[in-house]
Amino acid sequence: MWFAASRMESDMTAPFVSRRTVLQGIVGVAAASVSRIGAAQAKFKEFPFSLGVAAGDPAPDGFVLWTRLAPMPLKARGGMSRKPIPVRFDIATDPQMTAIVRSGTATSHIETAHALHVEVDGLEPGRDYFYRFRAGDADSAVGRARTLPAPNAAVDRIKFASAGCQQWEGGYYTAWRHIADENLDFVIHYGDYIYEGAHRAADGNNKPLPRTLPEDFKACITLTDYRRRYGLYKSDPDLQTAHASCPFYSSYDDHEVANNWAGDTDARNTPPEDFLFRRAAAFQAWYEHMPVRRGLMPRGPDLRSYRAVRIGKLADIAILDTRQFRTKQPCGDGIKPSCPEAEISTRTMMGTPQEHWLADHLKHATGMWQVLAQQVMFGRLNWRAFLKHGEAIAHAENMDKWDSAPAARERILAMYAANKKMPVVLSGDAHKAFAMEIEREKPRRSPAGVEFLATSISSGGDGAIDAPSTQPLYADNPHLKFFANLRGYTRHTVSAKEWRADHRALESIAKPGAAITTLKSLAVEPHIAKLNEA
Numbered sequence: 001m002w003f004a005a006s007r008m009e010s011d012m013t014a015p016f017v018s019r020r021t022v023l024q025g026i027v028g029v030a031a032a033s034v035s036r037i038g039a040a041q042a043k044f045k046e047f048p049f050s051l052g053v054a055a056g057d058p059a060p061d062g063f064v065l066w067t068r069l070a071p072m073p074l075k076a077r078g079g080m081s082r083k084p085i086p087v088r089f090d091i092a093t094d095p096q097m098t099a100i101v102r103s104g105t106a107t108s109h110i111e112t113a114h115a116l117h118v119e120v121d122g123l124e125p126g127r128d129y130f131y132r133f134r135a136g137d138a139d140s141a142v143g144r145a146r147t148l149p150a151p152n153a154a155v156d157r158i159k160f161a162s163a164g165c166q167q168w169e170g171g172y173y174t175a176w177r178h179i180a181d182e183n184l185d186f187v188i189h190y191g192d193y194i195y196e197g198a199h200r201a202a203d204g205n206n207k208p209l210p211r212t213l214p215e216d217f218k219a220c221i222t223l224t225d226y227r228r229r230y231g232l233y234k235s236d237p238d239l240q241t242a243h244a245s246c247p248f249y250s251s252y253d254d255h256e257v258a259n260n261w262a263g264d265t266d267a268r269n270t271p272p273e274d275f276l277f278r279r280a281a282a283f284q285a286w287y288e289h290m291p292v293r294r295g296l297m298p299r300g301p302d303l304r305s306y307r308a309v310r311i312g313k314l315a316d317i318a319i320l321d322t323r324q325f326r327t328k329q330p331c332g333d334g335i336k337p338s339c340p341e342a343e344i345s346t347r348t349m350m351g352t353p354q355e356h357w358l359a360d361h362l363k364h365a366t367g368m369w370q371v372l373a374q375q376v377m378f379g380r381l382n383w384r385a386f387l388k389h390g391e392a393i394a395h396a397e398n399m400d401k402w403d404s405a406p407a408a409r410e411r412i413l414a415m416y417a418a419n420k421k422m423p424v425v426l427s428g429d430a431h432k433a434f435a436m437e438i439e440r441e442k443p444r445r446s447p448a449g450v451e452f453l454a455t456s457i458s459s460g461g462d463g464a465i466d467a468p469s470t471q472p473l474y475a476d477n478p479h480l481k482f483f484a485n486l487r488g489y490t491r492h493t494v495s496a497k498e499w500r501a502d503h504r505a506l507e508s509i510a511k512p513g514a515a516i517t518t519l520k521s522l523a524v525e526p527h528i529a530k531l532n533e534a
């Protein structure tokens, strides 16, 4: 019903470029565009670039360009046959695509859902490029990518967003539309890009869901299920506009696979050998739909996605995987008043090889700022304000977060201290915004870092700015400097003098088009683990 309706039809012919680009007088070329390559090429009954374009994993000399040929993205095969399709790509220095500096052809294959991951190098550092794909008689929208500064450049300033948790039926992707207008260097997507479940009842506030999943959508188990879910999510014009506006660093959290999975287990206690088949399908679909480098192609159920990024002399970013190698949530998961099992020193969120990799990375990372970009809340937090009768207990911790492995958190903080570095931690997953100061507990309590946890794009539906939990939460957590239960993202503006985080929020996502405001700005000085009013 939904899919056949006018929304999709009009989206198919709409130029998927940001409002900012349109204002500059550029009209994105979409379905109406006619090919200048031969008629012998593929012809599509429907627009094949229905899922938009994306750039990702920018480096000083290039990036990866992504698209997927899917004229009918909710069909099992996306409306494609098994015939490989040559797809041309052009890279230009102007958004009108007149000054083309690179062109080439890549071939799409049905085995990987006719998705393309074109790795481009040899470009100039620290500048904008524009790109477009062409298949048969169809041209894609034009996207903007930006290369990173040269590795030893003194970088004046970078501006980026951290965002994630975009349950499609939770509400409109208005936050993505605003991200597209921010003129960012990049986006860090911490995960929950899709939700694998099939949520049809009312949202958490008992309001009807703003969007309804197609009737035949069940919980994602098979590769086809996951592909169709990405097809639905990525058909959203606001999400496409955000991808076309700047490159992404993509990672995943739990819902790309299954709610609160951990290692080779899920929350339903599926036997690990069976669960790993689902994880393999989920990872393949994630790879097929994300603008990530070909090195992130999974091998069966295994995917090495943790990686490091150097932003000139200004910053180093370590992007973690806190799901695939972690130990299972202790004490049955959830928010628990006490959990002795959590204190076991061998518990881990990253696994030993990834911890060793991070230790090695920190030895060589010389940037002014050290960024730990990952999924779930890193700092300690007393969660009792979120429990129904929380006032009756002194303390409660969330077993899906780093509080479920405090010894692992101490190991990470000790690594930073040993290298005389201070982490700025980025996280998400909580569907609420938090900003807090982080302490080391051993050998004695001492300031160790700061954390900015981005709220959700849409998961959880509309929140409220003055939830009853807010005041008790602050009272229990003096290190917590900001909390808000509204949808949006965090915008970071970073220079050698200051890290500034703006918590951007929408009043409502129940209808499209809400305005965005900055609820709170907090600033950090280099090497001082303290959040200041900005």
Ligand code: FE
Pocket: 165, 166, 192, 255, 429, 430, 431, 456, 459
């Ligand atoms: Fe989420």
Ligand code: CA
Pocket: 192, 253, 254, 255, 429
């Ligand atoms: Ca999550």
